[in-house]
Amino acid sequence: MSGRRINAPLVVGGLLVLLVVIMALVSYVWTPYEFKFLPVPKEQPPNAEHWLGTDRSARDVLTQILLGARTTLFVGVVAVGVAALIGVPVGILAAMSPGRFGQLIMRGNDILLAFPALLLAIMFSTLYGGGTTIAMIAIGIATIPAFARITRSGALQVINTEYVAASRVAGHGPLAIAWKHVLPNVTGLVIVQASVSFAIAILAEAALSYLGLGTPTGEPSWGRMLLESQNVLHRSPHLAIIPGAAIAVAVLGFNLFGDGLRDYLDPKLEGR
Amino acid sequence: MLLRLAQRFLVLLASLLAASALVFAFMQVLPGDPARVALGMNSSEESVDQLREQFGLDRSLIVQYADWLRGMVTLDLGVEWVSKAEIAPQLIDRLAVTGWLVITAMALALVVAVPVGTWMAVRHRHLDGVVLSAISQIGVAVPAFLAGIILITYFAKRWQWFPSGGWVPPAEDPLGFLSRLALPAVALALVQASILARYVRSAVLEVLREDYLRTARAKGLRPMQALTRHGLRNAAIPIVTVLGLQLATLLIGAVVVERVFVIPGLGSFLLDSVASRELITVQTIVMVLVAAVLIINFLVDALYLAIDPRLRTGGR
Numbered sequence: 001m002s003g004r005r006i007n008a009p010l011v012v013g014g015l016l017v018l019l020v021v022i023m024a025l026v027s028y029v030w031t032p033y034e035f036k037f038l039p040v041p042k043e044q045p046p047n048a049e050h051w052l053g054t055d056r057s058a059r060d061v062l063t064q065i066l067l068g069a070r071t072t073l074f075v076g077v078v079a080v081g082v083a084a085l086i087g088v089p090v091g092i093l094a095a096m097s098p099g100r101f102g103q104l105i106m107r108g109n110d111i112l113l114a115f116p117a118l119l120l121a122i123m124f125s126t127l128y129g130g131g132t133t134i135a136m137i138a139i140g141i142a143t144i145p146a147f148a149r150i151t152r153s154g155a156l157q158v159i160n161t162e163y164v165a166a167s168r169v170a171g172h173g174p175l176a177i178a179w180k181h182v183l184p185n186v187t188g189l190v191i192v193q194a195s196v197s198f199a200i201a202i203l204a205e206a207a208l209s210y211l212g213l214g215t216p217t218g219e220p221s222w223g224r225m226l227l228e229s230q231n232v233l234h235r236s237p238h239l240a241i242i243p244g245a246a247i248a249v250a251v252l253g254f255n256l257f258g259d260g261l262r263d264y265l266d267p268k269l270e271g272r
Numbered sequence: 273m274l275l276r277l278a279q280r281f282l283v284l285l286a287s288l289l290a291a292s293a294l295v296f297a298f299m300q301v302l303p304g305d306p307a308r309v310a311l312g313m314n315s316s317e318e319s320v321d322q323l324r325e326q327f328g329l330d331r332s333l334i335v336q337y338a339d340w341l342r343g344m345v346t347l348d349l350g351v352e353w354v355s356k357a358e359i360a361p362q363l364i365d366r367l368a369v370t371g372w373l374v375i376t377a378m379a380l381a382l383v384v385a386v387p388v389g390t391w392m393a394v395r396h397r398h399l400d401g402v403v404l405s406a407i408s409q410i411g412v413a414v415p416a417f418l419a420g421i422i423l424i425t426y427f428a429k430r431w432q433w434f435p436s437g438g439w440v441p442p443a444e445d446p447l448g449f450l451s452r453l454a455l456p457a458v459a460l461a462l463v464q465a466s467i468l469a470r471y472v473r474s475a476v477l478e479v480l481r482e483d484y485l486r487t488a489r490a491k492g493l494r495p496m497q498a499l500t501r502h503g504l505r506n507a508a509i510p511i512v513t514v515l516g517l518q519l520a521t522l523l524i525g526a527v528v529v530e531r532v533f534v535i536p537g538l539g540s541f542l543l544d545s546v547a548s549r550e551l552i553t554v555q556t557i558v559m560v561l562v563a564a565v566l567i568i569n570f571l572v573d574a575l576y577l578a579i580d581p582r583l584r585t586g587g588r
Contacts (some may be wrong), residue, residue, distance in 0.1 A: 111290045114565040116524040119558060123298060126546045126554045203415050207528045210417060211543060226421060233421065234429035241425075244418045252413035 010260025013195075016253025024073050027066035035063050035220055043236040052242050055225070056232050061239070065246050067220035072202055072250055075136050079117075079201040080194050082140030087147025088190055092178050094148065095155035106152065109145045117142035117204040122213060130213035139204045143197045150193045154186035188265040195258030199251045206247045222246050273577055284570040291562050292344075296337050299555045311549075323353060344556065352550050359553055362541065363560065369439060370530070370537035374522050376453055377460035381518075384465040389472025390504075393480060394495060396473070405473065411466025416525040420459035420532040427455060437534035456533040460525055464518055471514045475507040482506070509579055516572030520565040527561075 032051070042058045044050055052061035094105040121138035128134050158164060164181050172180070208214030209223025217224070222243040229239035311320055324330050328339065343349045349359035388404060395401030428436035434455050442449040479485060480503070488498035527539030534540075538557060545553040 107287075108290075111287055111294065111566075114287070114291055114520075114562050114569070115294075116521065116565075118524050118527065119561055120298075122527070122542060122546060123295075123554060123558050126549060126551060127299070199413070207415060207417060211528060211531060213546070226418065230421065233425045237422075237425045237430075240418075240421050244414070244422065247415065247418065248410065248413045251415075252410060255413060256409065 013256025023069035033060040079139040083143035091148040091151025113145040199254035380461035381464035385468035389469035393476035417528040479503040
């Protein structure tokens with residue numbers, strides 16, 4: 001165990017995540033075509049003019065994949081951001097509250113944990129009619145417990161150390177201790193959780209858009225591309241395989257990156 | 273042990289109650305008028321009032337909540353707002369369909385994941401172990417509904433070996449039932465098997481490092497013998513936990529997979545009810561799914577006590 005070592009999952013995951021980020025960034029300055037119905041044949045397989053072919057409305061597939069990367073990352077960032085912004089303070093609060101109150105918070109957390117992101121999003125879409133915003137909020141809320149849990153367990157380890165006791169004796173209040181000692185010590189755990197949760201958020205968004213409850217018609221989304229491919233599968237399977245591969249690459253990237261980062265930050269766990 | 277079990281059961285009941293309050297709060301207390309949502313934004317004031325009165329939406333929220341709870345316990349859930357169909361019998365029929373799907377998928381996943389995961393652990397320093405491990409990582413990244421779409425493309429549309437969807441009850445036409453169950457169950461199982469195999473791998477790796485396994489090897493058992501005789505029971509504990517969690521994700525995965533394969537299960541019921549804005553039906557199905565998750569967690573805890581004698585005396 002010679003300290004921190006770069007590992008294969010970290011590198012491969014990092015590269016895949018980078019690939020998705022680059023796709024999203026490129027879409028701001030360049031796409032092969034505009035995202036609209038083109039005066040070209042429909043359902044073309046990949047060819048020289050349309051590298052990934054055209055869909056059943058004669059829209060360029062590569063264009064949609066690039067723009068879809070934007071949607072995917074946007075939903076992930078907002079959902080994970082909401083979850084972390086609420087979950088991390090809740091976890092620290094639960095760890096620092098003495099006795100019953102901390103336990104009560106975690107009990108509530110466990111109950112929210114029984115609500116999967118997709119289910120919460122479907123439920124909300126009954127009231128508010130679906131859409132990207134509702135999807136992001138619902139996925140975010142459903143992800144709070146994961147952050148609260150991991151933060152609490154990390155915080156509990158710090159709170160009982162001598163330097164926190166010393167800080168308390170020196171007259172620092174709980175807020176100062178949380179900010180100066182607890183938060184820096186859970187940051188690694190939270191980043192790992194963020195990467196794993198990002199993958200789950202991508203899956204949930206794709207499923208919601210496939211169900212027609214996520215990204216609305218006319219906006220590029222990998223999940224929606226799958227929905228639109230469904231009736232032409234028998235003759236144009238590439239219309240499902242290409243966005244499917246994009247989803248898998250993004251999820252794989254964030255999963256691997258999270259795994260690799262966990263091993264990197266905690267070399268004792270190597271090989272698990 | 274019985275005392276601990278009773279304790280866990282009380283926690284389960286309290287969690288169910290709290291979860292039901294949460295579902296109710298999400299659906300009823302959040303801004304928005306249920307009756308207006310159900311009938312659409314352009315409905316007349318009169319018809320909205322009528323619906324509100326007919327289904328008791330003008331009563332206080334506490335009374336409505338208590339009424340809904342009583343309905344779920346006594347299985348008297350009333351009728352749907354718009355279609356006027358009884359909710360409870362539909363719920364039971366569709367729960368059975370989803371049950372078939374989820375349990376078959378879980379069984380398939382287990383049958384594949386336990387040997388493959390064990391193999392991955394035993395051979396983790398060899399090429400085949402690493403390759404299998406990489407394949408399982410990719411499997412985790414493919415959502416079940418996507419696997420379903422790809423399976424339909426080739427096995428149903430292109431080669432026409434299986435029907436692309438639909439459902440017949442097993443008693444009516446056993447062969448037709450199996451042929452329709454096959455693709456969706458495999459779609460769900462592929463992802464689950466990948467996730468499960470990874471957990472089996474890390475659980476077995478953990479056990480392989482234990483002293484008692486080294487002792488077993490030292491007395492002359494071969495690696496696989498040592499593992500099957502002494503290791504697998506210990507590896508089973510973390511796997512059972514994951515199994516419980518996975519059963520819950522399978523249930524949610526089934527919601528989308530049912531849509532892919534046009535299967536009349538709980539998931540399709542939920543999505544149809546969302547589309548027709550049957551708020552109470554949505555609320556009830558969500559509660560059934562959440563309750564299933566909580567009950568599975570409870571069963572996992574109970575199974576834990578059965579597998580690991582150290583936990584029975586408490587004071588963990």
